[in-house]
Amino acid sequence: AQSVTQLDSHVSVSEGTPVLLRCNYSSSYSPSLFWYVQHPNKGLQLLLKYTSAATLVKGINGFEAEFKKSETSFHLTKPSAHMSDAAEYFCVVSVTPGYSSASKIIFGSGTRLSIRP
Amino acid sequence: NAGVTQTPKFQVLKTGQSMTLQCAQDMNHEYMSWYRQDPGMGLRLIHYSVGAGITDQGEVPNGYNVSRSTTEDFPLRLLSAAPSQTSVYFCASIPRAGVYNEQFFGPGTRLTVL
Numbered sequence: 001a002q003s004v005t006q007l008d009s010h011v012s013v014s015e016g017t018p019v020l021l022r023c024n025y026s027s028s029y030s031p032s033l034f035w036y037v038q039h040p041n042k043g044l045q046l047l048l049k050y051t052s053a054a055t056l057v058k059g060i061n062g063f064e065a066e067f068k069k070s071e072t073s074f075h076l077t078k079p080s081a082h083m084s085d086a087a088e089y090f091c092v093v094s095v096t097p098g099y100s101s102a103s104k105i106i107f108g109s110g111t112r113l114s115i116r117p
Numbered sequence: 118n119a120g121v122t123q124t125p126k127f128q129v130l131k132t133g134q135s136m137t138l139q140c141a142q143d144m145n146h147e148y149m150s151w152y153r154q155d156p157g158m159g160l161r162l163i164h165y166s167v168g169a170g171i172t173d174q175g176e177v178p179n180g181y182n183v184s185r186s187t188t189e190d191f192p193l194r195l196l197s198a199a200p201s202q203t204s205v206y207f208c209a210s211i212p213r214a215g216v217y218n219e220q221f222f223g224p225g226t227r228l229t230v231l
Binding site for chain 2 (some may be wrong): 009034036042043044045046049090092105107108109110
């Protein structure tokens with residue numbers, strides 16, 4: 001079975017300080033992992049994705065994430081937070097059990113990121 | 118390309134009413150899906166489709182019906198609305214059903230059931 005756990009429902013940081021949003025996953029198959037961002041009253045936008053290539057993945061807006069198989073983690077980081085980063089962030093795991101199967105997609109419960117001036 | 122479009126953006130229903138949320142994509146994507154988003158629960162899959170004429174249930178299908186008569190359209194029907202269906206609904210698509218590189222989301226429909 002597959003599952004995703006976002007360890008913090010809310011993270012608050014000061015502008016200009018580092019951001020860390022934590023995500024752990026469980027999967028019976030080799031997973032693909034994603035981070036999406038949702039700004040208030042908007043749809044979801046892809047930040048970055050891991051699909052079995054490089055374990056350190058760079059995304060848009062200065063975000064990056066590292067896939068650590070031994071720790072089953074895919075934490076999202078950014079060196080310096082900006083006010084515009086305030087949003088909800090979702091970690092997503094996807095597996096494709098068989099060649100003819102549809103991908104199974106599981107969303108984490110989300111982490112709300114607040115930025116203090 | 119318009120991407121994934123959803124109508125309406127907002128809707129208020131009374132308990133027991135029925136309605137259809139529309140979703141369309143113009144990217145020739147195989148896979149389409151409906152999610153509901155509730156506070157603290159992330160996105161939960163309602164129904165999905167891997168191609169025209171093929172639909173299947175997701176995690177929370179009760180009270181909802183779908184059909185996929187064309188590649189482009191994937192409407193979600195609420196048969197008899199209940200207050201528990203108050204939520205934000207997102208439609209999403211993926212180019213190929215068995216290859217998940219990115220999911221494209223519509224802007225959402227905010228539904229309130231009184």
